[in-house]
Amino acid sequence: xxxxxxxxxAFIYLAAAVVAAPVATRLGLGSVLGYLxxxxxxxxxxxxxxxxxxxxxxxxxxxxxxxxxxxxxxxxQPSKLWELRRPIIGLGGLQVVVTALAVGGGxxxxxxxxxxxxxxxxxxxxxxxxxxxxxxxxxxxxKTTAGQSCFSVLLFQDxxxxxxxxxxxxxxxxxxxxxxxxxxIGDLPGWAQTIAVLAAVAVVVLAGRFLTxxxxxxxxxxxxxxxxxxxxxxxxxxxxxxxxxxxLSAALGTFLAGVVLAESEYRHELExxxxxFKGLLLAVFFIAVGAGIDFSLLxxxxxxxxxxVIGFILVKLAVLFLLGRLFGMSTPDxxxxxxxxxxxxxxxxxxxxxxxxxxxxxxxxxxxxxxxVALSMAAAPLLMIFDAGIIQPRxxxxxxxxxxxxxxxxxxxxxxxxxxxxxxTVGRLLQASGIRAVVLDHDAEQIDALRKFxxxxxxxxxxxxxxxxxxxxxQAQALVIAIDDREKALEIVETARRHFPKLRILARAxxxxxxxxxxxxxxxDVHREVFASSVDMGEDLLVRLGLxxxxxxxxxxxxxxxxxxxxxxxxxxxxxxxxxxxxxxxGSDEIERVLATDLxxxxxxxDHGWEAPDATRSES
Amino acid sequence: xxxxxGMKILVLHAHPRLSASxxxxxxxxxxxxxxxxxxxxxxxxxxxxxxxVAREQQRLLHHxxxxxxxxxxxxxxxxxxxxWQDLVLENGWAYGPGGTRLAGRFLMxxxxxGGPEQAxxxxxxxxxxxTELLAPFNQTAWLCSMAWLQPFxxxxxxxxxxxxxxxxxxxxxxLIVGLRDGTIDPLSRLAPGFTLPPAFADGIHR
Numbered sequence: 001x002x003x004x005x006x007x008x009x010a011f012i013y014l015a016a017a018v019v020a021a022p023v024a025t026r027l028g029l030g031s032v033l034g035y036l037x038x039x040x041x042x043x044x045x046x047x048x049x050x051x052x053x054x055x056x057x058x059x060x061x062x063x064x065x066x067x068x069x070x071x072x073x074x075x076x077q078p079s080k081l082w083e084l085r086r087p088i089i090g091l092g093g094l095q096v097v098v099t100a101l102a103v104g105g106g107x108x109x110x111x112x113x114x115x116x117x118x119x120x121x122x123x124x125x126x127x128x129x130x131x132x133x134x135x136x137x138x139x140x141x142x143k144t145t146a147g148q149s150c151f152s153v154l155l156f157q158d159x160x161x162x163x164x165x166x167x168x169x170x171x172x173x174x175x176x177x178x179x180x181x182x183x184x185i186g187d188l189p190g191w192a193q194t195i196a197v198l199a200a201v202a203v204v205v206l207a208g209r210f211l212t213x214x215x216x217x218x219x220x221x222x223x224x225x226x227x228x229x230x231x232x233x234x235x236x237x238x239x240x241x242x243x244x245x246x247x248l249s250a251a252l253g254t255f256l257a258g259v260v261l262a263e264s265e266y267r268h269e270l271e272x273x274x275x276x277f278k279g280l281l282l283a284v285f286f287i288a289v290g291a292g293i294d295f296s297l298l299x300x301x302x303x304x305x306x307x308x309v310i311g312f313i314l315v316k317l318a319v320l321f322l323l324g325r326l327f328g329m330s331t332p333d334x335x336x337x338x339x340x341x342x343x344x345x346x347x348x349x350x351x352x353x354x355x356x357x358x359x360x361x362x363x364x365x366x367x368x369x370x371x372x373v374a375l376s377m378a379a380a381p382l383l384m385i386f387d388a389g390i391i392q393p394r395x396x397x398x399x400x401x402x403x404x405x406x407x408x409x410x411x412x413x414x415x416x417x418x419x420x421x422x423x424x425t426v427g428r429l430l431q432a433s434g435i436r437a438v439v440l441d442h443d444a445e446q447i448d449a450l451r452k453f454x455x456x457x458x459x460x461x462x463x464x465x466x467x468x469x470x471x472x473x474x475q476a477q478a479l480v481i482a483i484d485d486r487e488k489a490l491e492i493v494e495t496a497r498r499h500f501p502k503l504r505i506l507a508r509a510x511x512x513x514x515x516x517x518x519x520x521x522x523x524x525d526v527h528r529e530v531f532a533s534s535v536d537m538g539e540d541l542l543v544r545l546g547l548x549x550x551x552x553x554x555x556x557x558x559x560x561x562x563x564x565x566x567x568x569x570x571x572x573x574x575x576x577x578x579x580x581x582x583x584x585x586x587g588s589d590e591i592e593r594v595l596a597t598d599l600x601x602x603x604x605x606x607d608h609g610w611e612a613p614d615a616t617r618s619e620s
Numbered sequence: 621x622x623x624x625x626g627m628k629i630l631v632l633h634a635h636p637r638l639s640a641s642x643x644x645x646x647x648x649x650x651x652x653x654x655x656x657x658x659x660x661x662x663x664x665x666x667x668x669x670x671x672x673v674a675r676e677q678q679r680l681l682h683h684x685x686x687x688x689x690x691x692x693x694x695x696x697x698x699x700x701x702x703x704w705q706d707l708v709l710e711n712g713w714a715y716g717p718g719g720t721r722l723a724g725r726f727l728m729x730x731x732x733x734g735g736p737e738q739a740x741x742x743x744x745x746x747x748x749x750x751t752e753l754l755a756p757f758n759q760t761a762w763l764c765s766m767a768w769l770q771p772f773x774x775x776x777x778x779x780x781x782x783x784x785x786x787x788x789x790x791x792x793x794x795l796i797v798g799l800r801d802g803t804i805d806p807l808s809r810l811a812p813g814f815t816l817p818p819a820f821a822d823g824i825h826r
Contacts, residue, residue, distance in 0.1 A: 548638045550663035610693070611640035 012049050013057070016042050017283040031138065032131045033381035035283050039290020040378075050291055057288045064281025065130050065346055066240050067274055069158065069251040072133065072151075073258020074267050081259060084152050091149060091327050092156020095341075099125040099319050106315060110308075112365065115171050119360045120369060122164050123352055124312060126345035129154045129251075130282050131380050136340060139388070145329065146336040153341060161249050161347050165354065172358035193247070200246040204239055204253055208260030216266045217448065220459055229273045236274065265447050268440075268458045268470045275466065285346065292349075293374040297367055308368070309375045313383070316342040332395040339387035343380035344373030412438045412472030417462035417492055418483030419450060422508050422529055426480050427455065438471045442483075463491040465499040473500045481507040481523075486514050493521045512567060519571040526567075535560050627800050629657045630683035631730070634690040634698045636663055643732035643777030643785065644691055650789035651796050658683065662700045669703050676708040680722060685799050685806065686766075688757070689730040695746070695753045705760060715763045723765035724823020726799075726806050729757055730772040730792060737775040751811050758814065765819035770811045 016038040024034025042049040050057070081088075104121025112120060132150055136142040142151065212235070219231050236254050243253030261267060298305050317338045324334030349370065356366040414430060414437040416423045423439070430437050439457040441447055450457045460467045462483065473479065479496050481489050489507060496503055506525040509515035518526045539556035543549050631651060635644045638661075651657055658679065666672075680686060690697050712719050731750075739745040740753070750771055751758070761768035772795055774788045798804030810816075 548661075548664060549667040550636055551639060553667035610635075610637040610691075610698070 009050065009057070012042060013284050013287055014280070016287055017280070020287075021283065025138075031283070032134050032286055033378070035286035036290040036378045036381075039287035040293060040295075041290075042287070043291030043293070045291075045293065045295035057284060061281050061285035061288055062346065062350075063237075063240070063250075064278055064283075064285045066250045066254050067236055067278040067281060068130060068133065070236050070239075070254035070258040071271055071274060071278055072155075073255040073260075074262050074271055076259050077262045078259055084148070084155075087149055087152035087327065088156050091323060092153045092160075094323055094326075095153050095320065096122075096125045096157060096160050098323065099316060102315050102319055103312065106311065116355075116361050116365060119168060119171060119351075119355045120365075122167070123348045123355065123369065124316075124344055124373070126157050126161070126347045126351070127154060127316075127341040128343055128345040128377050128380060129158060130285065130346055131343065131377055132340050134282065135381055135384055139384070141336070144333075144336075146333045146340065149324065149327070149329065149333075149337050150340050155255075157345065157347070158249070158251055158255065161252070161351070164351060165247075165249070168351065168355055168358055168360060172355075172360045197246045197248060200242050200248065200253075201256065203242065204257050205260055208257050212261060213264060213266075216264075216459075220266070220269075225273075228269065232270050232273050233277065265451055265457055266459050268467055269460045271470055272460065272464060272466050289346070289349075289374055289377060292370070293378070294367055294371050297371050298375075305368070305371055305375070308372050309379065312344075312372055313342050313376055313379065332392055335391050335395070336387055339383045339391070340380075342383055343376040345377075348373045412436065412476045414438070414478050414480060415440065415462075415468065415471050415473060415476050416480040416482060417441075418481065418508075419446060419455075419457060420482065420484055422484070423480060423482030426482060431455075437480075438476075440467065440471055463488055463495055465495050468492075468496060468500065473503055476500075476503060478504045478506060481505065483508075486510055486517075489514075490517060490521055493518065493523055497522055512570075515567055516571040516574045519568060520574065528567075531563075532560070626656065627685055627802060627806075628683040629654075629685045629687060629796055629800050630679060631657060631659045631687040631689050631796070632662055632701070632704065633660060634662045634688075634700045634704075636698050636700070638663070641691070643774055644689070646777070646785050646789040647689060647730065647732065647774070647792050650786075650793040654793075654797065654800070656800050657796060662704060663698075666700065669700060671700075671704055671707045673707050673710070676704065677710075677713065677721070680708070680725075683725070685726040685728065685769075687728050687730050687796070690732075692731045692733045692750075692753075695748075696756070709760070709764060715765075720765060720819060720822060722823070723819050724821070725764075725766045726769055727757065727761040727764075727766045728769035728772065728809075729754055732774045732777050734778065735776060737773075740775075751813075758811065762814075762817045765817045765823060767806065767816055767820060768811050768814050769806060769809045 017035060020034035020038035021031040024031055024037070041047055044050075100118070100121035102121070103124045104117045107117035107120040108114060132154060133142065136147045136150060141147045215231065216228070219227050235257070239253045239257050240250035243250045261270065264270075320338035320341050321334050324337045325331070329337060352361065352366050352369050352373070355361045356363065361369065413435055416427050416430075416437050416439045419427060419439045419441045420443070423441075427437055427439060436456065439450065439455055440460050440462045441450075441457055442459065442461060447457045447459055458471065460471075462468060462471075462481070468479070473496065479492075479500075481492050483489055483492070489509075493505060493507060496505055504525070505523045506527065507518045507523045509518050509526050509528045511528060515526045515528050535556050538559070539552045542552035542555060547555070633644070633648060635641050638645065648659070652659065660679070662671075688697065688701055690701055696702070709715065709722075710719070714722050733740070733750075735746060740748065740750050742748070746753075750773055754771055758768050772792055774785075774792070777785055777788060780788065795804065799806055807816075
């Protein structure tokens with residue numbers, strides 16, 4: 001492909017994505033369906049803007065699935081994976097087996113040979129990780145009971161792809177030997193292959209555990225974001241290559257790496273940096289799927305193809321629903337679960353091309369399967385909308401008590417941005433009071449030290465809404481802004497107020513002028529960083545000078561309250577733009593103004609409480 | 621008997637604005653520096669009202685007579701005395717099951733008032749006797765199996781001549797010293813109508 005064609009192709013795909021996603025989301029259909037439809041429109045069937053390169057593009061865009069599984073892995077601490085072992089193995093395993101048998105039986109009845117039928121069953125047992133996770137996440141139900149079950153099943157399927165990849169050639173053993181095996185170790189004897197696979201997995205786990213942290217710290221300390229992003233990509237691509245080298249699924253390899261890195265302090269930053277790549281690649285992938293739908297087949301035998309799609313979806317729905325109930329889901333949850341997973345998956349395309357290459361499926365069967373899978377994927381978002389809009393409300397109306405969704409976010413209550421000498425004190429007080437805080441900081445060395453003491457500290461820039469989101473800003477009660485950068489603090493305030501209006505913001509101000517700006521930016525709780533400490537010292541000094549400690553305390557408290565009131569009143573009259581023009585000059589002007597107020601204003605007189613000035617207390 | 625010479629006296633003093641006080645400062649001056657008399661300025665020690673409970677309980681255990689010295693504010697004590705009661709006199713320690721640590725000790729209020737003595741009378745402006753107004757302290761002592769002594773009061777001290785006030789303050793010192801030395805029998809100074817609580821005697825062999 002020459003450079004112009006590459007650019008043109010990129011332009012068409014990206015433009016389609018940019019147009020389709022907002023339109024589809026606005027219509028409430030979800031971005032996945034938008035991409036699929038956009039693919040159909042720009043594909044050979046309609047506009048023909050993209051053509052025969054579709055398969056290559058799809059192959060490339062499958063990398064989006066790889067990145068997605070890395071990100072999924074990042075979300076999954078090993079402990080949580082272990083917690084999910086029952087749904088993953090039980091529910092996921094049964095789902096694959098039962099669906100494969102049911103679909104395979106259908107294929108037999110349709111006139112497939114038993115081998116082709118079995119292959120078809122296994123291939124169609126897969127659901128679309130990309131569509132389901134994306135859609136559940138968009139709808140915010142990924143962490144619910146149904147969402148977690150979907151996730152478990154998808155995870156099992158992704159793992160099951162590997163034995164299925166191995167099984168298909170065995171099924172085809174009777175047929176002509178095929179040289180599909182692209183892995184470098186394909187010529188090695190079986191035991192050596194096994195060792196190579198285990199070694200590759202060990203490399204991923206050990207490198208993830210011991211090598212990435214110092215590497216990320218090194219890169220982070222340069223302060224160059226693009227290098228950090230580059231390193232993240234190098235890691236994911238590298239793992240994908242390594243896995244393909246030994247014939248494993250790249251998606252599974254990166255998933256594993258993600259799990260290993262899930263406990264790392266760079267987790268949020270990695271998530272944020274890879275998120276756009278994943279999103280774009282998946283968009284291109286879905287567009288390619290849409291473009292790849294063979295409409296000639298559909299228009300040739302429309303009833304048969306549609307019948308097969310509907311039958312396939314119904315079989316999946318039935319199996320999933322029954323299994324869901326069997327595993328103790330409530331009816332609405334089981335419905336949501338089955339509607340979410342009732343489609344073919346992207347791995348099906350890989351498996352179909354493999355099976356066709358092995359002559360397990362003849363070209364017409366393969367074409368038919370591709371059409372069925374693609375159409376079921378196109379139908380998937382519609383099915384989820386159908387469930388959410390029509391089925392779920394019925395349960396609600398029928399008065400069936402819907403089990404509370406199990407929200408699996410371990411309740412972040414406070415986010416502390418900046419854990420230097422200021423934020424740390426705040427954090428320590430919280431810790432001492434048994435309140436968990438998520439800490440975001442940009443200093444790699446500091447983070448290392450803190451993690452040694454068991455703090456949940458993450459590396460990252462808190463002025464990014466996505467990072468705040470990842471830290472739990474949507475559920476948290478309060479955000480503490482304690483970073484030592486005036487402008488950045490204001491940026492964070494703006495971001496937080498725009499994206500998380502319910503979040504209470506407590507901000508550290510550097511001085512009066514900074515405090516004015518924070519107050520005017522809408523922060524309720526502004527604390528000047530050295531103010532409390534200097535008032536404390538003033539109080540101490542008054543005691544040293546012989547004032548009674550309680551009277552010194554009262555004087556300090558009055559002074560403090562008076563000054564806090566003054567600063568809030570003054571903030572209203574401050575012209576913000578003028579401050580931006582000349583902060584330094586404004587700062588010194590401000591000091592003069594404050595000192596003048598102290599002189600002119602009322603001294604810190606006591607009230608008449610406790611001892612009447614005229615010494616004739618009338619009451620007692 | 622238990623009131624051997626060498627009774628230890630703890631004076632817990634509270635005035636939120638000592639610099640403006642006349643009578644309380646005179647009273648403090650009068651008892652300053654006496655042997656076996658511990659003087660604690662609660663507001664000075666705890667300007668944030670964050671009373672160290674364990675420390676204050678230890679203090680109580682080391683003394684036989686507890687004196688609450690303060691101006692009478694709104695027919696009661698300044699806030700920190702109440703805080704001290706709320707925090708230090710713990711259930712299971714000072715009262716309640718197993719709460720016998722203060723049994724056999726003496727509690728006495730030493731107060732100054734703005735109003736004259738005749739105001740604190742059924743027919744007076746304040747309608748109640750001082751001992752009636754201080755009923756919460758009476759009952760506090762009873763619940764802690766302590767003996768509640770007749771309050772020491774300086775009425776309208778701010779209007780006194782200097783000599784008169786120092787005479788009153790000396791009276792205060794004489795009482796404290798007498799209790800300390802056993803020349804004044806505390807049981808002879810029980811508040812009117814106060815009978816010893818049943819468990820009072822359990823504490824006297826400590």
